[in-house]
Structures are given as C-alpha cells and as structure tokens.
Amino acid sequence: MNLYQVLFELIDMRSFSNLWYWIMLAVMWSSASHWVLGVPFDMISRARRQGGTLQDDLETLVRINTGRMLYIARTAGVWLVAFLCFMLTALLVLAVYYRIEFAQAVLFLLVPMTILSMLSLRTAGLIEAGESAGEALHRRLIRHRIATQALGMVSIFVTSMFGMYANLYIGVLG
Template identity: 55%
Template sequence: MLSWYETVSGLIDLRSFSNLWYWIMLAVVWSSASHFVLGVPWDMVLRAKRQGGAAEEDLHDLVRVNVNRLLHIAETAGAGLLAIACFLLTTLTLLGFVYGMEFAQAVDLLAVPLTLVAWLSIRCARGIRKADGADLYRRLHRHRLVTQGIGMAAIFVSAFWGMAYNLGLHPF
C-alpha cells in the first residue's frame, strides 16, 4: 500500500516528460490559446460572421475592449514585462538546457512559444486598432491560424524532445 507521501509525490512529480499531467496541460494550454483569439472566443467570431446584427455588435465591442486593454498593458508596462519575460525565459533555458533540469525544459518548451503568441497578439491588436471593421474577421482568422501553427510546432517539438529525453538520448 502506498503511503501518503508517495501518493502526493507521484502526483506532483517534477519528471515532466513522463508525467501524464504535463501532456494534458500542454494540450489544454494550446487548445485555449487557439480558441481565444485576443481574448475573444472563436465561436463568438463565427456566430457574428454568420448571423450579423447584435452578435456582430457584441463581437466588435468585445474585440474593442480586449484590444484596448492589451495595448494599454503593452504601452504602460511593456518594457518592464519584456524585461521580466526575458529574464525568466533565459533562466528557464539555462536551467533546462545547460544544467539539465527536466522541469525547466518542459516549462521552457511551453513558455517560449506562448511568448511568441503574446507578441503576435500585441501586433495583431495594433493592426486591428488601426484598421476598419471590415478587416476584423480576416485579421482574427489569420491570427488564429498562426497561433494554431505555433501550437502544433510547439507540441511536436515538446513530444520529440520528451520522447528523446525518456529514451535517454538527451545530452545531459
């Protein structure tokens, strides 16, 4: 019979690539990232495009609020957030790929592509703020496709690296 400590340490295992929770979290994170485009649920975009009217007005309002919010954060705290993100990503990369910490590698393989998606979201938000409403659907769709592409590449690289790590093919 397993002790309480063995049960808890099995659930909170820092061996990420052999832990089912890491792979579940990876799938959920990328699924959510591609479903919420600039904070707007994709089903709302599709409904507004199909139905128009009130659904389209709601979409424009929600996009306006989220774009203004995202750009306000980027303009007021962007430099500080960039410095913190660079520090954390550098730390994770060094801990993971220089010092061989598996948990840092796993988090880095998740955080680096998400940082790229965040940068692209700010760029897309700036484009939406400058453009007129007719271009909105195209910009949201393109941003979603790029996010999905980054997510697929990130999942592939994580799976490849995790498989190599579990087979003992890592250089550490």
C-alpha cells in the same frame, strides 16, 4: 515518509513522462486557439454569418480586449519584457546547462506562449490601426487563429519529439 518524499511521489518531477504535463499542453493550446484575442471563436463565426447585433457585440468585445492589451503593453511593456527575459534566461540556463527536466518542460510551454503573446500584440495593433470592423476584422481574427493553431502544432510536435528523446535518454541511463 516526510512531506518532501510524499510530494515528489505524488507530483512526478520527470515532466515529459507525466500524463498531466501532456494534458496541460493540449488544454493550453486548445484554449489559446479557441480564445482569439479574448474573444471565443464561436462568437466570431456567428457574427460573420448573422451580422447585426452579434457583429456589434464582436466589435465591442474586440475593441475592449485590444485596447486593454495595448494599454498594458504601452504602460508596463518594458518592465514585462525585462521580467520575461529574466525568467526565460533563468529557465534556459537551468534547462540547457544544468539539464533540469522540469525547467526544460516549462521552457517548452513558455517560449511558444511568448511568441503567441507577441503575435497577439501585433494583431491588436493592426486592429487598432484600422481593421476594427466588418469583414476586415473577421479576416484579421481568423488569420490570427490560424497562426495560433500553426504555432500550437509546431510547438506540440517539437515538445513531443524532445519529450520522447528525454524519456529514451533517461530510460537508458536510469
């Protein structure tokens, strides 16, 4: 056996039938809903209940993370969007026109995360515009987390439906 055969037997390129793909999808959305704008959700909950220095730490961490996100978006945003559009278009062509399952699987990971990135930038802008302290900050972060969880549920559902279709379709043909 050559190296190419060994690698493709070890890493199944039929993504939707691969357990590692589904584990990665679950971990990705679990992490995305736990880390709200780079702040762990348990920190938000504790600051909301106890206040004081925990609230000060939360506000500082949110200020740092939102400032960083908005700085990157303002300085390199055009280039990042152009590169992202190029990558998503290339994946879309590979996934739809050439029907490459790996490209389809990666597309089902990247498109929802792109939507989440835009949602995060919007939330960071709202926080910078005035919702950066107290109950307004808690409300905004919790709303962002709920939106992230809803996006994750829809994403996992659509991915699983397409994955089942792909496995049944390939199973009939192969």
